[in-house]
Amino acid sequence: MIEAKTLPTSYVTQPGEIRTSSGKTLHTDEMIINMGPQHPSTHGVLRLEIVVDGEIIVDVIPHIGYLHRCFEKHAEHMTNYQQVLPYADRMDYVAAMNMEHGYALAVERMMKIEVPERVEYIRVIMAELQRIASHLIAVGTFGIDAGAFTPFLYAFHDREHILDLYEMTCGARLLYNYIWIGGVSHDLPPQFIDKAKEFCTYFKPRIKQFNDLLTFNEIFVKRCANVGVLPKDVAINYACSGPMLRASGVNWDLRRDDPYSVYNRFEWEPQVGKGEMGTVGDTWDRHIVRMREMEQSVRIIEQALAGIPVGNVQAAIPKRIRPEAGEIYARTETPRGELGYYVISDGSTTPFRVKARSPAFVNLSVLPEISRGAMIADLVLIAGSVDIVLGEVDR
Amino acid sequence: MLAVVWSALPIVFILLYALVTLYMEMKVAAHMQDRLAYMRTGWHGTLQPFADILKLLQKEDTISVAADKKLFMLAPYVVFVGTYGAFSTIPFTSLYIGSNIDLGAFFIVAVSSLVVVGILMGGWASNNKWSIFGAMRSAAQMVSYEIPTALTILIAVMITGSLNLQEVAKFQEGGIQNWVVFGGPMPLTQKLLLIPFTLVTFLILFIASLAEVNRTPFDLPEAESELVQGFNTEYSGMRFAMFYLAEYANMFLVAAVAVSLFLGGWASPFGSFMSGPVWGLFWFVGKGMVLVFLQIWIRWTLPRLRVDQLMYTSWKVLTPFLFVCIFAVGIILVL
Amino acid sequence: MSAVRGYFRNIWLALSTVAIGMKITFKHLFVPAVTVQYPDVKMKLPERARNRLYVNIDDCIGCDQCSMACPVDCIIIETIKSTPDQDLGTTSTGHKKKLHVPRFDIDIAKCCYCGLCVYPCPTECIVMTDVYEFSEFDRHNLIYNYSIMTPQEIEMATEKLKKAEEEAAAKKAAAAAAKAASTAAAQPSALPTTGGTATQNPKPTGPAPDSSQQPGNS
Numbered sequence: 019m020i021e022a023k024t025l026p027t028s029y030v031t032q033p034g035e036i037r038t039s040s041g042k043t044l045h046t047d048e049m050i051i052n053m054g055p056q057h058p059s060t061h062g063v064l065r066l067e068i069v070v071d072g073e074i075i076v077d078v079i080p081h082i083g084y085l086h087r088c089f090e091k092h093a094e095h096m097t098n099y100q101q102v103l104p105y106a107d108r109m110d111y112v113a114a115m116n117m118e119h120g121y122a123l124a125v126e127r128m129m130k131i132e133v134p135e136r137v138e139y140i141r142v143i144m145a146e147l148q149r150i151a152s153h154l155i156a157v158g159t160f161g162i163d164a165g166a167f168t169p170f171l172y173a174f175h176d177r178e179h180i181l182d183l184y185e186m187t188c189g190a191r192l193l194y195n196y197i198w199i200g201g202v203s204h205d206l207p208p209q210f211i212d213k214a215k216e217f218c219t220y221f222k223p224r225i226k227q228f229n230d231l232l233t234f235n236e237i238f239v240k241r242c243a244n245v246g247v248l249p250k251d252v253a254i255n256y257a258c259s260g261p262m263l264r265a266s267g268v269n270w271d272l273r274r275d276d277p278y279s280v281y282n283r284f285e286w287e288p289q290v291g292k293g294e295m296g297t298v299g300d301t302w303d304r305h306i307v308r309m310r311e312m313e314q315s316v317r318i319i320e321q322a323l324a325g326i327p328v329g330n331v332q333a334a335i336p337k338r339i340r341p342e343a344g345e346i347y348a349r350t351e352t353p354r355g356e357l358g359y360y361v362i363s364d365g366s367t368t369p370f371r372v373k374a375r376s377p378a379f380v381n382l383s384v385l386p387e388i389s390r391g392a393m394i395a396d397l398v399l400i401a402g403s404v405d406i407v408l409g410e411v412d413r
Numbered sequence: 414m415l416a417v418v419w420s421a422l423p424i425v426f427i428l429l430y431a432l433v434t435l436y437m438e439m440k441v442a443a444h445m446q447d448r449l450a451y452m453r454t455g456w457h458g459t460l461q462p463f464a465d466i467l468k469l470l471q472k473e474d475t476i477s478v479a480a481d482k483k484l485f486m487l488a489p490y491v492v493f494v495g496t497y498g499a500f501s502t503i504p505f506t507s508l509y510i511g512s513n514i515d516l517g518a519f520f521i522v523a524v525s526s527l528v529v530v531g532i533l534m535g536g537w538a539s540n541n542k543w544s545i546f547g548a549m550r551s552a553a554q555m556v557s558y559e560i561p562t563a564l565t566i567l568i569a570v571m572i573t574g575s576l577n578l579q580e581v582a583k584f585q586e587g588g589i590q591n592w593v594v595f596g597g598p599m600p601l602t603q604k605l606l607l608i609p610f611t612l613v614t615f616l617i618l619f620i621a622s623l624a625e626v627n628r629t630p631f632d633l634p635e636a637e638s639e640l641v642q643g644f645n646t647e648y649s650g651m652r653f654a655m656f657y658l659a660e661y662a663n664m665f666l667v668a669a670v671a672v673s674l675f676l677g678g679w680a681s682p683f684g685s686f687m688s689g690p691v692w693g694l695f696w697f698v699g700k701g702m703v704l705v706f707l708q709i710w711i712r713w714t715l716p717r718l719r720v721d722q723l724m725y726t727s728w729k730v731l732t733p734f735l736f737v738c739i740f741a742v743g744i745i746l747v748l
Numbered sequence: 749m750s751a752v753r754g755y756f757r758n759i760w761l762a763l764s765t766v767a768i769g770m771k772i773t774f775k776h777l778f779v780p781a782v783t784v785q786y787p788d789v790k791m792k793l794p795e796r797a798r799n800r801l802y803v804n805i806d807d808c809i810g811c812d813q814c815s816m817a818c819p820v821d822c823i824i825i826e827t828i829k830s831t832p833d834q835d836l837g838t839t840s841t842g843h844k845k846k847l848h849v850p851r852f853d854i855d856i857a858k859c860c861y862c863g864l865c866v867y868p869c870p871t872e873c874i875v876m877t878d879v880y881e882f883s884e885f886d887r888h889n890l891i892y893n894y895s896i897m898t899p900q901e902i903e904m905a906t907e908k909l910k911k912a913e914e915e916a917a918a919k920k921a922a923a924a925a926a927k928a929a930s931t932a933a934a935q936p937s938a939l940p941t942t943g944g945t946a947t948q949n950p951k952p953t954g955p956a957p958d959s960s961q962q963p964g965n966s
Contacts, residue, residue: 104864164716167442168773185794190798393721445777711770
């Protein structure tokens, strides 16, 4: 088996270099292949220009921008801060609650609003449910990249339950506009808590089933182990965050290390990759970190459901959102990593500048580094394990 | 004249079988994934295979400008001929075998390697980088899995004593205990000694046959998520239908070979109860469909192997085990 | 030796995990499918479902709050002020209507279903219903016109408003002219001269240097 780490560097042809074999002049050249914007496996409209020597990759150049929708420019032209929220949803459409949470947190910190406790608990429940939903998509599509079509459908079946919970609460299944500045738009309906508890008990054996079917399957393990290894220092230098960083062995989770909302009241552990089936930081580690994070999210949700206080969820929503002139950078932990909003206010009701630091964009930048020396079949897995959503990459 | 009809019977069978298998594949896949497949064309989608075939037949026949026209047009037919030629020596029932030559099993292995040539032609002539990738991988895969297939056939031949598949099927008449996978009609001690090796051999034959037909976990040549469609990318319409038909025919071919050699062919598992020429056809097709169902089941469960892992499996796992089995079976037969 | 052990362990793991996976998919063959066969069977949406917008135009007071709240500018409202003698009635929530609404267009193709227009409406006349099957063949049919004023009514209202404004303007001009005339009549020789400030300044010339204030007076 060709291990990425043990590949001799002389195997990789430099452009124009003539490799000889047995003394005869043999001109070999590299092929440039385009995994174009439309491809069954790039998760969205991502164009990867791959320079290959046979099946070994020499270089990967990602081209992005096919889904750029000018979120930051739109935010400057809204009549108030509240109107930016539907746009923030649509950046990472797979994890919309976390996007809204980040933005609401930024503006609340700028205006120094204290939200009621019930609102914080509701936000945590929604954010963690969204984390589960997003990770289900990530691991499901990762399975498809590896060739297993069935686990994807099991994952989507579970995700339906989460989307039903959301629809019951705010009326929308994918793009919610639920977490508002100062509170949430609707209080939880009466049957939400029971249904959410039901979901938690239903979901735990499903994670186990998914692991049996895909994660610990020897073929899958052999495909993913030692592939796309991201060493610790490279991950930190490239500013990776989220499961990519934790899988490389760095125990850094914003919910614990830079706490926001009420995360510090719950008992849970950030999951770190240990290199169980290969090297620390390979694609299998990222996959298992995501699977285990789902289990931890279920833990958080159960604790939050048990301890949710009563209150008025719209008590702190300001009539007029007019922060004083200044700037703030607020970061949260989305399923993909560290999402930061840098908001500059000039004292009016419209934001002067909203910059979104999207985790997928930064994580994608490490792709060329970790895929040199891998094979094309591996590149698909590596790109899948970074877990990009192009809406967030391009904003 | 009779010879033409005689030799055209398998293609009638293949066409009918392809429709049934198309339906079975999508329904089994769907129910394994907790969903319904087609429900609207006919009762529960039974007319869907016809609709699929009709759609493929009426598509525009496009050949890209830079493609090698002759090879491009010839490739699907070469693949199909490679598969169909091997059908001539499969005993469907005690009264029907396309051509009763004494070299049946050997002939099958030889002719079915034409498929490799066809795939290489298709991939090269498409003038598309992804197709070339698929074709090269497929060629490497099929060539390396011919070895385990041939060795398992050798083991079965050693036990039964003849390359003629009709003789092999007759050898296993008389009930399930006489099947080669359970040691064949031998004295009890020899049988008990043989059983572990024949079971392992049958398992290896099944795995190797999965690789021969390019099905998951060995479907790298048509890995949808990587290569769009592999060597099939540029093909559409009737030519694609030909490739598809050839793939399904190949599925049944390898199942039929496994059934004839190891699972008793057309012989009934109950001995003389429910045996006879017509029952023979029922048993043969039934056992073949069980193996095809197994192939479908595995396809929708497992992920894909990478090309070097595929080679590793063939050369470093299957072949050594088979050498051990050959030695063991040889020694046991001589005892 | 461990390489050999690893080799056999790999084979054993491969076979056993494959068998476990196959068992799971086999069990799922007997689980009833979860597909809902739309359009024969339609799922019931929860009561808070956010789909197509609906406007009860009788309740609309023309305040333009929904149009300003929309992030994608899909609501276009035009209003005509009504004159005091017109009675437009009250809404079902008790608000008095003071504006005609000749144009209330929602381009539902632009709508992003965020629901931000629903909250500011004082009469709760714009709501999100649970209708999600509203495809059209022509894109222009997706612009919903909710106003019920006929062209004659619009013309009448515009005319009335114009007349009322003209009258008001005329009255104002007459009042201003009259005021100018009356002030001019009240002060015939009021020519601003240098000493004018003393007579025209009614303010007392500051507190007297308190010579009259005796300490004993306080």
